[in-house]
Amino acid sequence: MIIRRALPRPGLPAPSQCLRFPRQQRTLATSPGPESDLARHGKVLPTEPPARSQGHRIRPVTADRPFTLKDEFENFQNFRKQSSHTGSRLSRHYAPYKHASRPPSPSDLTLELLMASGAHLGHATALWNPGNQRYIFGIRNGIHIIGLEHTLSHLRRAARVVDRVVEVFGTVLVVGTRAGQERTVVQTAEMMGGYHLFTRWTAGGITNARQILAGEKVVEINDLGEPNPSGPMEDPIPVRPDLVICLNPLENYVLLKECGQFGIPTIGVIDTDADPTWVTYPIPANDDSLRCISLIAGVLGRAGQAGLRRREAEVAEWKLEGEQEDEEAMMEEEEQVEDEQMEIKNWEDFENYMKKREALQDEQLKEINKIQEDLPSTPTLW
Template sequence: MASKIEVKDLLEAGVHFGHLTRKWNPNMSPYIYMERNGIHVINLYKTVAKLDEANEALKKIAASGRKILFVATKKQAKDIVADKVSKVNMPYITERWPGGMLTNFVTIRKAVKKMAAIDRMKKDGTFNTLSKKERLQVDRLRAKLEKNLGSIADMTRLPGAIFIVDTMREHIAVKEAQKLNIPIFAMVDTNSDPRPIDYVIPANDDAGKSIEAIMTEVTQAVADGLSERKNDKQEEKEAKATTEAEAPAAKAAAPVEAKEAAEPKKEAPAPKAEKAEAPVEEKVEEAPVKAKAEPKAEKADDLTKIEGAGPKAAEALVNKGIDTFAKLAKADPEKIKEILTEASSRMAHLDPTSWPKQAQMAADGKWDELKEWQDNAKGGVE
């Protein structure tokens, strides 16, 4: 990752300025440093720590291939968010939040498909067969859809996480994400409630400089995650190419080895007593070596690919030994619920009923089937 942001940088950007003391939310008291001239001052050391934690989680989600939806409809934030997020090719909402954007995602996708259908009409010439009035209506509809949903055209399924600037203004987005167990990352000011947020970044969400400073760090973390994913794919391709290149050489060497193996049979037979002794000695010596070599540690799987399981939930399961899709597929949902609740009371609302079913599809390598199921299910809930 790029160099970590320092308290001095946040101070210069005005990230420490909170709201008037009379407008504060008492739940933000752990993140408040002091009060000066009737205004609360945010503890920037805690901001840096929380920002690092959020960036690490965002990096993992981006590296897993899931989309992160950024939401900022307030005037000061919309242009900054659109500029920063478009560079990392992630979806964002900077106009009005469409009600049911997450909870009624199927309908939203239909609206996006309608936009694509209008584009096809223009390409194949069907658009020109319409009357002038109809063409104007279609153009207006296309412009409206582009304005509200153009930035989420590539989001074919529910996002892996949602990042919000000003949780009070975007309270509907928070409620929808909570309902679908989607991890919430947010810039939280002193007048907001941090309890529904999974990854709180205490910061001034009203000043452009403050928003830009935080968004620069966050989008950099996402970019690092995408870069890591790209490198992993490249390594896989190279390994596959090497394996394919070695296969013909191995096949060519096989007949030679077969001939060499056959040659000793033509030689004069050795005394039977000597032949019988050699294999017995070899077997006795080799047996313990084979027994030691057999146990292999299973490679941990990325459990965040299960719809409804965020980074914290995945970490809780891994700590309890459920670190692969195969193990999760055999786990009892009630037991999973106990593990999550024990790890954090914030995860008590999660519903892991469908997780074993999803994990089984993942373990069997049925990724297309899993993706289709997740698109139809809402946040992993049938």
């Protein structure tokens, strides 16, 4: 007969019957009890003291003070307290913006993480675009399933593009106009030092930028937010991005078309109902899941952050080299000034020497004339 209720279940408090079970087993057993040991040996063997690391000292069992139910309960409570911190801990909430604020690097991205974010879920089979056939893994419950191996490879390729563009001082524009994407778009742009847009795109912002930006105020390049004191530019020069990351291509077809006309590369999240030819570097994934979008945008932002760090290190090296060159130039100028001053000093010394020499010659000439005057005049022979 198997008694299942007597065994404690993991994660549940042990019942009181389980605590009494060892006492009943010792009572019903054929082994002699503590009284027979006391009568046989005349004394009770001392129990070994527990280790100090346990933090709880078990009371020794004697004939006068047997092991009671209270002692068993205290030991059980102590054991539960000591083992409460062992094992893994599961959080009871999900942070929707965790992947955008602390995203994994492209090398640490896994298929399990993509599946957990819902990147494999496509649209209904009736809404599919034939251009996405190579990205579709299969059909389940009337919807297309996206192959995550394609998502992973295309996402890593796009991450390399972002990394390189940011490293070579490129301008990156992150666009996401759906509800709930504002925070993700802003965080991604801040990580890579780019620009963001979470409102409606103004048509002609790239193709007709001179007319649209004609009345706009020009902001200083140091990003202080101070308008240009000279006022609006009469003939503004349009600034076009070097790379555009679009998180919802279906709502931003005009932007993607303008980028295509000017040869601006684009990265977009392509679902099964979108056309992959709209963007330069498609990422087949679920564009309706905020968790999936946050993960993809976070990975791209982390790649841009790596490129930004290398760019800052390169700029710091350039500044150091420039400072060294300036110091060398200043030292050369100082040496040149010292040489000029030395030449001037030498010339002044030469002039003083010539003046002293002329004065000495004048004095000698005066002495000679005076001597000649003092000599007696000699008589002439004729």
